[in-house]
Amino acid sequence: MKxxxxxxxxxxxxxxxxxxxxxxxxxxxxxxxxxxxxxxxxQDALGYVPEDAVPxxxxxxxxxxxxxHGVITFYHYFRQRPAGRRVIHLCRAESCQAMxxxxxxxxxxxxxxxxxxxxxxxxxxxxxxxxxxxxxxxSPAMMVDxxxxxxxxxxxxxxxxxxxxx
Amino acid sequence: xxxxxxxxxxxxxxxxxxxxVASAIASEARRRHADVRVVRNGSRGLFWLEPLIEVETxxxxxAYGPVQAQDxxxxxxxxxxxxxxxxxxxxxTADIDYLKSQQRLTxxxxxxxxxxxxxxxxxxxxxxxxxxxxxxxxEEIVQTVLDxxxxxxxxxxxxxxxxxxxxxxxxxxxxxxVCNADEGDSGTFADRMIMEGDPFVLIEGMTIAGLAVGATxxxxxxxxxxxxxxRAMEAAIATAEAxxxxxxxxxxxxxxxxxxxxxxxxxxxxxxxxxxxxxLEGKRGQVRFKPPLPAIEGLFGKPTVINNVVTLASVPxxxxxxxxxxxxxxSGKSRGTLPIQLAGNLKRPGLVEHAFGLTLRDLVEGYGxxxxxxxxxxxxxxxxxxxxYIPASQLDTPIDYEAFVAIGGMLGHGxxxxxxxxxxxxxxxxxxxxxxxxxSCGKCTPCRIGxxxxxxxxxxxxxxxxxxxxxVLLRDLCQTMIAGSLCALGGMAPFPVLSxxxxxxxxxxxxxxxxxx
Numbered sequence: 001m002k003x004x005x006x007x008x009x010x011x012x013x014x015x016x017x018x019x020x021x022x023x024x025x026x027x028x029x030x031x032x033x034x035x036x037x038x039x040x041x042x043q044d045a046l047g048y049v050p051e052d053a054v055p056x057x058x059x060x061x062x063x064x065x066x067x068x069h070g071v072i073t074f075y076h077y078f079r080q081r082p083a084g085r086r087v088i089h090l091c092r093a094e095s096c097q098a099m100x101x102x103x104x105x106x107x108x109x110x111x112x113x114x115x116x117x118x119x120x121x122x123x124x125x126x127x128x129x130x131x132x133x134x135x136x137x138x139s140p141a142m143m144v145d146x147x148x149x150x151x152x153x154x155x156x157x158x159x160x161x162x163x164x165x166x
Numbered sequence: 167x168x169x170x171x172x173x174x175x176x177x178x179x180x181x182x183x184x185x186x187v188a189s190a191i192a193s194e195a196r197r198r199h200a201d202v203r204v205v206r207n208g209s210r211g212l213f214w215l216e217p218l219i220e221v222e223t224x225x226x227x228x229a230y231g232p233v234q235a236q237d238x239x240x241x242x243x244x245x246x247x248x249x250x251x252x253x254x255x256x257x258x259t260a261d262i263d264y265l266k267s268q269q270r271l272t273x274x275x276x277x278x279x280x281x282x283x284x285x286x287x288x289x290x291x292x293x294x295x296x297x298x299x300x301x302x303x304x305e306e307i308v309q310t311v312l313d314x315x316x317x318x319x320x321x322x323x324x325x326x327x328x329x330x331x332x333x334x335x336x337x338x339x340x341x342x343x344v345c346n347a348d349e350g351d352s353g354t355f356a357d358r359m360i361m362e363g364d365p366f367v368l369i370e371g372m373t374i375a376g377l378a379v380g381a382t383x384x385x386x387x388x389x390x391x392x393x394x395x396x397r398a399m400e401a402a403i404a405t406a407e408a409x410x411x412x413x414x415x416x417x418x419x420x421x422x423x424x425x426x427x428x429x430x431x432x433x434x435x436x437x438x439x440x441x442x443x444x445x446l447e448g449k450r451g452q453v454r455f456k457p458p459l460p461a462i463e464g465l466f467g468k469p470t471v472i473n474n475v476v477t478l479a480s481v482p483x484x485x486x487x488x489x490x491x492x493x494x495x496x497s498g499k500s501r502g503t504l505p506i507q508l509a510g511n512l513k514r515p516g517l518v519e520h521a522f523g524l525t526l527r528d529l530v531e532g533y534g535x536x537x538x539x540x541x542x543x544x545x546x547x548x549x550x551x552x553x554x555y556i557p558a559s560q561l562d563t564p565i566d567y568e569a570f571v572a573i574g575g576m577l578g579h580g581x582x583x584x585x586x587x588x589x590x591x592x593x594x595x596x597x598x599x600x601x602x603x604x605x606s607c608g609k610c611t612p613c614r615i616g617x618x619x620x621x622x623x624x625x626x627x628x629x630x631x632x633x634x635x636x637x638v639l640l641r642d643l644c645q646t647m648i649a650g651s652l653c654a655l656g657g658m659a660p661f662p663v664l665s666x667x668x669x670x671x672x673x674x675x676x677x678x679x680x681x682x683x
Contacts, residue, residue, distance in 0.1 A: 075431025
């Protein structure tokens with residue numbers, strides 16, 4: 001029997017989210033162990049995995065909402081809220097600590113006036129901790145939207161920030 | 167004739183400005199009408215010299231570094247295209263002591279070849295291991311890996327051949343080869359360097375593993391923090407497929423092997439093999455009970471070989487040159503070479519591949535040149551965030567799996583992180599517990615809750631609150647975590663804590679105690 005596709009049983013969700021999710025699930029749902037690739041796909045498309053998307057992903061994957069929610073919240077990388085325009089992942093791990101990461105972290109938090117997992121008031125930057133970027137021979141390290149930066153200092157951070165500012 | 171200039175595309179080199187250097191060289195060459203071919207290689211692993219560029223000359227490859235974009239005009243002025251003298255010149259790359267004294271087997275091509283070029287890979291001995299394996303039975307391949315003495319380089323040091331044999335002997339229509347590329351241990355970057363600098367060697371190693379155990383599908387589970395490695399691996403897989411090295415009929419030998427990269431989600435625990443398999447299946451990365459072993463019931467319940475990047479990348483050379491060639495390196499039960507990653511507070515951080523048997527002192531003082539800050543070394547953490555802190559008095563410990571276990575430590579994935587005498591070891595112990603609390607998968611109570619209690623107890627000790635009683639409590643908690651956790655996260659997170667307590671008790675004296683002292 002053909003599975004009933006009944007949009008009506010799902011809560012109404014914004015059209016752009018529905019389109020983005022269905023594009024990703026349509027492409028990936030038959031690959032083995034598809035949920036992580038699908039969540040990556042949704043986050044790549046929308047910048048985060050909206051709560052609104054969970055019931056739709058669950059239905060498409062034939063999983064419960066709790067299963068999908070459980071997976072999203074298990075992994076640090078998946079966001080449930082939009083991030084700022086740029087996401088700074090700052091390494092907190094031992095090699096960076098040995099090269100002054102704690103001072104750098106304090107400086108960045110003060111400079112952006114936010115804590116970890118927060119976004120600046122103007123929506124420009126989100127700060128996230130990360131536990132090793134594999135750049136330990138060039139510590140301290142941070143990554144901005146996939147771009148790795150090594151041997152960071154408070155001064156270099158400020159210089160980068162000033163070059164970024166419009 | 168065009169001159170070849172190598173500018174690394176390794177993420178570490180890029181993090182220090184290699185991209186700008188590459189474009190500066192190209193535009194300066196155009197301006198001066200010089201015929202230059204820029205090749206984007208991996209890193210040689212001499213990170214204090216990155217971006218390290220090399221020029222192909224009549225005397226071999228000549229190195230300059232660390233080069234910034236603004237240095238490029240002066241390099242052209244100094245005729246670096248013909249190996250000219252310059253303040254940043256280091257002479258022939260092969261003669262640099264740091265590199266010359268190494269024994270690079272797994273890393274022999276990293277930093278040398280163009281990682282996008284299959285021709286370059288083959289010209290440097292690539293795919294010879296697979297060629298040999300194609301003429302062998304699964305049993306013969308497994309026996310070769312067993313005979314080489316290769317142990318898992320991810321951290322657990324379990325003999326790779328035994329895993330393979332167990333999987334080979336398991337009967338199933340479908341089997342898998344999974345590469346653990348979730349290099350989460352801080353202080354380690356060898357996996358990343360291989361994937362970015364010589365991706366075909368990993369593809370070749372996994373293909374050989376597939377032939378050996380009868381698996382037709384491979385997955386590379388790659389951490390999401392490594393986008394550069396993702397691009398390098400996906401490009402190499404596409405190239406290998408197009409050339410018939412992957413697909414339904416590998417090299418016309420009638421066997422199928424396909425490969426796919428899967429990205430993780432930023433969870434440290436997914437470097438633990440059973441948790442990784444759960445994650446690959448699209449679930450929360452929670453640790454599984456063992457048995458059943460993954461080699462018998464692994465991914466999707468099927469027999470699975472799961473090995474670290476360095477382990478799998480060491481297989482081609484073993485098949486090519488024979489088990490004896492590899493086994494002849496090393497000491498005791500630690501055979502072959504270990505790529506050691508020198509990180510933290512060092513003058514010369516980088517990658518050192520050498521036979522087992524060097525001492526930690528040879529590495530941090532010899533290769534590493536002591537601390538970058540110029541201050542004395544106080545503690546060295548070996549083996550990632552779950553590794554013990556080793557005091558300066560134990561620097562003569564040899565790099566050998568058993569020798570490290572004997573001093574209460576572990577070699578792990580070969581990461582070495584150096585701290586100078588400004589380090590606060592109570593803060594490091596607290597961080598170890600905090601890290602465990604953040605990254606625990608939640609399955610075992612001692613790890614899930616004990617780590618949070620551990621942070622609190624350390625805070626009380628440092629605050630001078632019933633210090634002796636709380637130290638007893640902390641040690642007891644550590645024992646509960648060690649004995650009561652399924653995997654290494656909860657089972658080993660106490661190691662850095664206990665080693666800090668044992669070797670650096672003075673750092674745990676509260677502010678009040680210090681004032682009274």
